[in-house]
Amino acid sequence: MDIGGDQLGVLLGHVAPIEQYAIRIAEAHSLGHGPGGQTDVWGVEFQRKAHKVWKETLPPQFLRQVAYSYERCAWLMASFLLDEMIIGDWENIARYLAAVAAAIAEDPDCAEQETPPDPLGIGQMPEAIHYEKLAELMSIDAAERLRATAGVVALHCRLKSPAAPNEVQLASLQGLANGEKHAELAKRLGYSERHLQRILADMWRQFGLDNATEGVAFAVAEGWVTVPRNVAR
Template sequence: MVLRHAALIEQYAIRIAEAHGLGYGPGEHTDIWGVEFQRNAQKVWKETLAPLFHRQVADSYERCAWLMGSVSPDQSVAGDWENVAGYLSAVAVAINKDPDCAELEVPSGSLDIRHMPEVIHYERLAELMHPDAAERLRSTAAAVAHYCRTSLSIVPDEMQLACLQGLANGEKHADLAMRLGYSERHLQRILADMWHQFGVDSTIEGVSHAVAQGWITVPNKRDSGTSGD
């Protein structure tokens, strides 16, 4: 859970930095760890995301912050660990203070948030957040994510396994995306995040890593072909 949320925050900061690079902002906020900034940021989220999504984010972030507070990481990452936990808590508090979100009940079996939504107006967030703050947020989250990757056994979830096996089977990205119910662009984002999670740079490396770990199998070409060719 900690890895997933740290990776989400890293994605978030990278996209804001990309918006800065495109000429949006820069914003003046440098104290992005407090509730005040998060309430301003949430107003941007609310332009494109439903209140129920916010409620899910708050619940998920609260659980992760509590989990992080219950363990003691290596001293080398302790400061970054505390900052990420504080950031998650501030986001949750900001959402809980919003009357449109606070009273909503999250249904059982609700969406497990693994990717930052593409519909968020990152250019608006870039107009709030100072570039130095975006870089600090990225580096802090990246340090926690790296610690989790190197200290924990990373196993792909069901959706990631389906993507990996499809690629191993030779499916084209467009066909795989259609079969799994995603747009091709969204599939590309899923794959990029997965390669980042595994610490590889390409599809070939990612599939090879998955095969080596025994997560997926490579079909026998002789069995998948037709006889008499």
């Protein structure tokens, strides 16, 4: 089937953090950690080892969310019709997502957690992950391949996504650019602060961004909003 804009946003919300994850591991390599000997990051064998590192600092409930989200995302990716230029990278990321989900599902502590209601992206990779330990597992070439592959897929999602934010997203971006706090912005737009947070989170996933700082900078660069002179950049 053809891929839709909303689905692209969901995919981007998963793939962009994987690219970030690989970059962090490469940074750990550059600081002298590892490198490890694992070269096949797409398979379950590596993900079982990586899961042990994740579990040191991340709660089972969060990992269950990751597994559910990744499993659904891998299923979506397998359903889309793609051109030949990207299909290899696309299939590798789908394999990666499925392998992560499978490794987490094998852990009884995670499997017993309640199934999340929605297959949401996990957003920015948590700072708590021991990237230095992952660097000791993964080879330098593998980290670079993961970064490059995720980058290709993320770029494809960005290019195929809707070209501009909708009216509510634009108003939210301009409010943030004006320096409004979330509570002020939510009140002006007629939303609860919690609903505004959801709007922003969905928007960051849609455009492959991590937070409001990146969102405003991206929106300014695209010419969608302007920053008043009295607002610190």
